[in-house]
Amino acid sequence: MASKVIHALYTDDDVLMDAVKKVRAEHYHIEEVFCPFPVHGLDKAMGLPYTRIAITSFMYGCLGLIVSIVMMNYIMIEDWPQNIGGKPSFSYIENMPAFVPIMFELTVFFAAHLMVITFYMRSRLWPFKEAENPDVRTTDDHFLMEVDAAHHDVNKLTSFLSDTGAVEIKVIDKEEDNH
Amino acid sequence: MYTLSSRLRLFSVILMVVGGIGLVAGFLSTPGSVEEVKEMMAAQDAHGGGHGESESHAQSEGEHGEDAHGGDAHYEHVLHQLQNKPWASLYVAAFFFFMIALGVLAFYAIQFAAQAGWSPVLFRVMEAITAYLVPGGIILFVILALSGFHVNHLFVWADPEVVAHDKLIQGKAGWLNGTGFIIRAAIFLGGWLLYRHFAVKYSRKQDEDSEGNKWYKKSFKISAGFLVFFIYTESMMSWDWIMSFDPHWFSTLFGWYVFASLFVSGITVIALMTIYLKSKGYLEFVNDSHIHDLAKFMFGISIFWAYLWFSQFMLIWYSNIPEEVTYFITRIEDYKLPFFGMFALNFIFPLLILMNSDFKRVNWFVVMAGIVILCGHYIDVYTMIMPATVGASWFIGLSEISAVLLFLGLFIFVIFRALTKAPLLAKGNPYIEESKHFHY
Numbered sequence: 001m002a003s004k005v006i007h008a009l010y011t012d013d014d015v016l017m018d019a020v021k022k023v024r025a026e027h028y029h030i031e032e033v034f035c036p037f038p039v040h041g042l043d044k045a046m047g048l049p050y051t052r053i054a055i056t057s058f059m060y061g062c063l064g065l066i067v068s069i070v071m072m073n074y075i076m077i078e079d080w081p082q083n084i085g086g087k088p089s090f091s092y093i094e095n096m097p098a099f100v101p102i103m104f105e106l107t108v109f110f111a112a113h114l115m116v117i118t119f120y121m122r123s124r125l126w127p128f129k130e131a132e133n134p135d136v137r138t139t140d141d142h143f144l145m146e147v148d149a150a151h152h153d154v155n156k157l158t159s160f161l162s163d164t165g166a167v168e169i170k171v172i173d174k175e176e177d178n179h
Numbered sequence: 180m181y182t183l184s185s186r187l188r189l190f191s192v193i194l195m196v197v198g199g200i201g202l203v204a205g206f207l208s209t210p211g212s213v214e215e216v217k218e219m220m221a222a223q224d225a226h227g228g229g230h231g232e233s234e235s236h237a238q239s240e241g242e243h244g245e246d247a248h249g250g251d252a253h254y255e256h257v258l259h260q261l262q263n264k265p266w267a268s269l270y271v272a273a274f275f276f277f278m279i280a281l282g283v284l285a286f287y288a289i290q291f292a293a294q295a296g297w298s299p300v301l302f303r304v305m306e307a308i309t310a311y312l313v314p315g316g317i318i319l320f321v322i323l324a325l326s327g328f329h330v331n332h333l334f335v336w337a338d339p340e341v342v343a344h345d346k347l348i349q350g351k352a353g354w355l356n357g358t359g360f361i362i363r364a365a366i367f368l369g370g371w372l373l374y375r376h377f378a379v380k381y382s383r384k385q386d387e388d389s390e391g392n393k394w395y396k397k398s399f400k401i402s403a404g405f406l407v408f409f410i411y412t413e414s415m416m417s418w419d420w421i422m423s424f425d426p427h428w429f430s431t432l433f434g435w436y437v438f439a440s441l442f443v444s445g446i447t448v449i450a451l452m453t454i455y456l457k458s459k460g461y462l463e464f465v466n467d468s469h470i471h472d473l474a475k476f477m478f479g480i481s482i483f484w485a486y487l488w489f490s491q492f493m494l495i496w497y498s499n500i501p502e503e504v505t506y507f508i509t510r511i512e513d514y515k516l517p518f519f520g521m522f523a524l525n526f527i528f529p530l531l532i533l534m535n536s537d538f539k540r541v542n543w544f545v546v547m548a549g550i551v552i553l554c555g556h557y558i559d560v561y562t563m564i565m566p567a568t569v570g571a572s573w574f575i576g577l578s579e580i581s582a583v584l585l586f587l588g589l590f591i592f593v594i595f596r597a598l599t600k601a602p603l604l605a606k607g608n609p610y611i612e613e614s615k616h617f618h619y
Contacts, residue, residue, distance in 0.1 A: 043313060097493045
């Protein structure tokens with residue numbers, strides 16, 4: 001199904017923020033905004049749902065902690081106990097202080113790496129992925145707002161968008177939504 | 180302007196009076212002779228069959244019985260510990276509330292030195308808390324002078340008889356002696372109070388005359404200078420006032436450890452006081468984001484404190500050198516519950532409660548975490564000081580609770596009275612608009 005969207009380009013993040021608020025106040029649907037850098041507060045202005053990545057991060061941290069405990073218990077206590085520094089203990093808990101740095105490091109390692117991977121997967125990013133941004137200038141100094149124009153009067157919408165400070169407005173006919 | 184309500188004034192006075200009476204009673208109820216100790220312990224043994232403390236006493240009594248010293252040596256030891264107890268609890272409480280004010284002073288200086296834009300709306304709260312440095316510092320100085328010259332038995336290095344038989348303390352006598360101790364304490368306290376005096380003065384002047392930010396620039400310079408002075412003196416203060424309770428023992432990161440403790444306690448008190456004042460309708464310019472930032476500091480510094488606690492513990496545990504490891508052996512054998520309990524209160528509890536970003540904006544979560552952090556750090560100071568002064572004869576009794584109430588009353592009275600002295604908004608600060616609109 002062919003859908004019609006409007007690409008409005010801005011050159012300033014403050015103007016963009018105001019425009020996003022105005023567009024949402026008029027109940028138009030913003031598909032996406034492409035920015036050269038993260039704009040503070042844009043997610044709230046666009047009405048995006050709250051991120052849940054912090055919860056995944058906590059779970060990954062717990063996973064890392066458990067992995068480190070199981071791993072060291074197997075390596076250092078069960079499989080090959082060694083006398084290190086005069087502490088020939090065959091109990092995990094009695095040797096625990098020596099293991100704490102590794103427990104900490106693996107907690108951070110798991111939380112950080114798995115969180116990044118989750119973020120990439122959630123954002124549908126992977127190696128050799130073709131860029132989704134419709135205009136290369138959004139990687140340099142332009143901000144692009146993609147507004148859904150279906151079921152709206154295109155002329156009215158474009159004039160409204162240019163009033164919000166857009167420097168360039170394009171009407172795009174999408175053959176198919178590739179999202 | 181804030182006005183001190185008569186209810187709060189009455190509350191603080193009641194705390195002081197109750198604490199004062201309790202503390203006097205604590206001093207009076209210490210046993211005066213070996214016979215009294217024997218009676219007390221006999222009564223204890225008769226009462227509590229399952230009481231852990233009396234069991235350990237009975238054991239050590241047996242060991243001493245076989246000893247050539249004779250049976251009374253142990254009782255005399257316990258007698259000295261019990262006589263030390265009210266002094267030690269007075270010292271712990273005096274130091275604890277003083278260290279809160281000192282932590283706030285360091286935090287305040289950092290805000291100026293870093294030219295922080297979020298915090299100027301809280302400056303008057305911080306200035307009010309640091310007002311406690313004056314009476315708290317004087318009280319602490321008096322207690323230190325009494326201890327340094329062996330009026331009480333808090334510091335073993337101050338006892339000439341002990342030093343005469345102790346090669347290690349003799350070697351450290353160049354540093355650990357009453358005169359040097361008092362001179363250093365005077366320098367530390369004098370420097371901190373001097374900074375406090377001028378920082379507050381410049382901050383008030385900046386309100387009257389903000390043209391060209393002349394006074395603000397002075398505040399910046401003096402704060403940067405103070406921070407250099409502070410980190411050296413704070414470190415030495417921690418050796419003198421805490422580490423020297425165990426004069427044989429040493430730890431090179433002890434200064435940092437005490438710093439983390441006082442810093443997090445100070446920030447917690449700023450947060451608690453801000454929330455209290457907001458609930459009374461003051462500080463309308465302080466928003467959720469300021470509380471959020473304070474809670475982030477509480478969370479972060481709690482983890483920093485745990486990191487230092489563990490760093491100190493692990494290295495000593497691993498190397499297992501007798502003169503170092505004795506510090507932890509006393510604590511783990513005689514103080515197991517407070518020693519590990521405060522680790523849970525100071526690290527695990529704030530870690531789990533304040534981890535969620537939204538919880539840091541919920542006032543009652545911050546208050547709950549703050550109260551737990553303050554209790555935890557009181558116990559932290561307690562386990563740093565008590566093992567060397569009262570040993571195994573510890574219990575949280577009349578004199579401990581009274582000393583806390585006494586200083587809590589004084590603390591509340593002084594800081595809220597200081598708050599009435601100036602408008603609650605430092606309106607001349609160049610970052611005040613940024614701070615008012617601070618939004619995360």
